[in-house]
Amino acid sequence: MAEPVSDLVLVDDAHHPLRPATSKHYSREYAALASKYVGAPLDISFRELVGPLPASEYTHGLYPYPARLLRHIPRFLLSTDAVVADVDVVFDPFVGSGTVLLEAQLRGFTSIGVEQNPVAALVSRVKVSRGSHTHAATVLNDSLATAKRRRRAVKISPLLSRWYSSGALSALGRLAATAEEHEEEDRDLLQLCLALTARRMATTDPRIPVPVKSARNAMASSSDVWRQWVSESTSILTKLHALPPERPVAEVRTGDARDLTVWPNPEQASRTLLLTSPPYGAAQKYVRSTSLEAAWLGHAPKGKTVHLEHSSIGREHLSPQDLRLDASSVSSPQLRRVLASIAEKDARRGAIYVTYFVDMERVFRNAANVGIRRIALVSGDNHVAGGVLRTSQHLSDIIESLGYRRTVSLRDPIRGRTLLTSRKNGSPAPAEYIEVFEMANCD
Numbered sequence: 126m127a128e129p130v131s132d133l134v135l136v137d138d139a140h141h142p143l144r145p146a147t148s149k150h151y152s153r154e155y156a157a158l159a160s161k162y163v164g165a166p167l168d169i170s171f172r173e174l175v176g177p178l179p180a181s182e183y184t185h186g187l188y189p190y191p192a193r194l195l196r197h198i199p200r201f202l203l204s205t206d207a208v209v210a211d212v213d214v215v216f217d218p219f220v221g222s223g224t225v226l227l228e229a230q231l232r233g234f235t236s237i238g239v240e241q242n243p244v245a246a247l248v249s250r251v252k253v254s255r256g257s258h259t260h261a262a263t264v265l266n267d268s269l270a271t272a273k274r275r276r277r278a279v280k281i282s283p284l285l286s287r288w289y290s291s292g293a294l295s296a297l298g299r300l301a302a303t304a305e306e307h308e309e310e311d312r313d314l315l316q317l318c319l320a321l322t323a324r325r326m327a328t329t330d331p332r333i334p335v336p337v338k339s340a341r342n343a344m345a346s347s348s349d350v351w352r353q354w355v356s357e358s359t360s361i362l363t364k365l366h367a368l369p370p371e372r373p374v375a376e377v378r379t380g381d382a383r384d385l386t387v388w389p390n391p392e393q394a395s396r397t398l399l400l401t402s403p404p405y406g407a408a409q410k411y412v413r414s415t416s417l418e419a420a421w422l423g424h425a426p427k428g429k430t431v432h433l434e435h436s437s438i439g440r441e442h443l444s445p446q447d448l449r450l451d452a453s454s455v456s457s458p459q460l461r462r463v464l465a466s467i468a469e470k471d472a473r474r475g476a477i478y479v480t481y482f483v484d485m486e487r488v489f490r491n492a493a494n495v496g497i498r499r500i501a502l503v504s505g506d507n508h509v510a511g512g513v514l515r516t517s518q519h520l521s522d523i524i525e526s527l528g529y530r531r532t533v534s535l536r537d538p539i540r541g542r543t544l545l546t547s548r549k550n551g552s553p554a555p556a557e558y559i560e561v562f563e564m565a566n567c568d
């Protein structure tokens with residue numbers, strides 16, 4: 126087993142001193158909770174348990190990705206003896222912007238993440254990258270100089286023209302062309318800086334996570350873009366600099382969690398902890414909230430990012446294949462009844478949630494098929510068609526039906542994902558459930 130690094134990694138950081146918290150302390154807390162658990166969720170506040178964490182810590186605040194996981198949760202779980210016993214690898218099939226991977230890295234675990242949204246996957250890769258800080262500074266500076274000199278920009282996606290002034294479009298296009306000339310880590314770094322700069326220079330309302338037109342930046346010039354690049358570069362470099370120098374490998378796979386090929390192989394899987402916060406049902410905005418950045422990175426050649434939604438779990442735009450499903454497509458008779466009753470009230474909502482649970486069943490089936498022994502799941506419920514859909518309970522039932530046993534269930538009154546779901550028919554109930562499952566009957 127990989128020895129988790131000492132708590133000093135978390136404490137010994139001159140830039141962002143953290144509250145010292147020993148693994149022994151967390152392990153005792155966890156053991157006390159597990160011993161009290163008799164089936165009903167136990168109320169707990171991870172913010173109180175772990176204590177306040179600095180707003181910008183290591184690379185956590187690298188990018189404002191929606192619905193990020195509260196990092197107190199993986200910090201606690203990954204410091205807890207019972208959760209990390211026999212674990213070599215931490216695996217997050219819905220890695221988003223990489224909160225779990227970074228926390229795993231800080232605790233000394235090798236990790237693997239899967240993410241379907243290419244912008245989030247990019248953020249995750251940079252968040253856990255292990256390249257040299259001096260080299261990163263040179264790449265960012267030199268690329269700005271190259272972009273300023275160049276005449277040609279990338280071919281600009283038709284999606285972008287209405288969201289930028291002509292001066293900003295031209296400068297961003299030249300930065301994008303410069304980034305494309307690089308490879309691997311350097312390219313990631315430049316594309317992340319481009320995505321952040323493009324986000325700031327758009328004529329969008331910064332208070333709304335999806336693009337909505339505003340008067341901001343209507344007259345932005347190339348010089349404004351160059352200045353913004355410098356500011357974003359400085360901020361990225363400061364965050365990268367705060368990372369401890371020696372960290373294990375964290376691999377990000379851009380792909381679909383329903384696809385078994387992106388999962389750890391069976392040999393790794395028996396020593397893998399699956400720790401994840403899956404998408405909510407009706408969480409249609411992961412793709413839309415990053416659509417401009419995706420277009421700058423070349424993912425909207427025809428002016429649309431809707432193709433990215435097809436493999437996005439929780440999607441609202443259903444394909445003809447999705448629409449062929451109905452409540453009978455899920456395995457659990459109880460969930461079938463719940464979904465049929467939603468469909469009676471609102472056929473479209475019914476179809477969206479049937480698709481969601483069918484997809485989630487496929488994902489957890491992969492966990493059982495490769496032989497993952499422990500799953501830590503952070504999930505929430507939804508308000509749907511005038512009632513509460515107990516999404517967490519249904520996900521938990523699916524996992525148990527695959528041969529796992531729930532060993533603890535904690536309920537935290539976390540808020541904050543509301544903006545991500547459709548307001549009328551998907552807004553999550555204001556609590557999250559943190560549950561740990563063990564494969565039953567494993568020797």
Ligand SMILES: C[S@@+](CC[C@H](N)C(=O)[O-])C[C@H]1O[C@@H](n2cnc3c(N)ncnc32)[C@H](O)[C@@H]1O
Pocket residue numbers: 190192193194195218219220221222223224225239240241242245380381382383401402403404405411436437438439
């Ligand atoms: C709740 S977010 C995870 C947030 C993450 N824990 C973080 O802190 O940034 C769920 C993620 O699942 C991703 N996702 C949706 N469908 C997916 C799929 N089929 N395969 C892999 N990732 C998917 C979404 O793009 C989103 O980033």
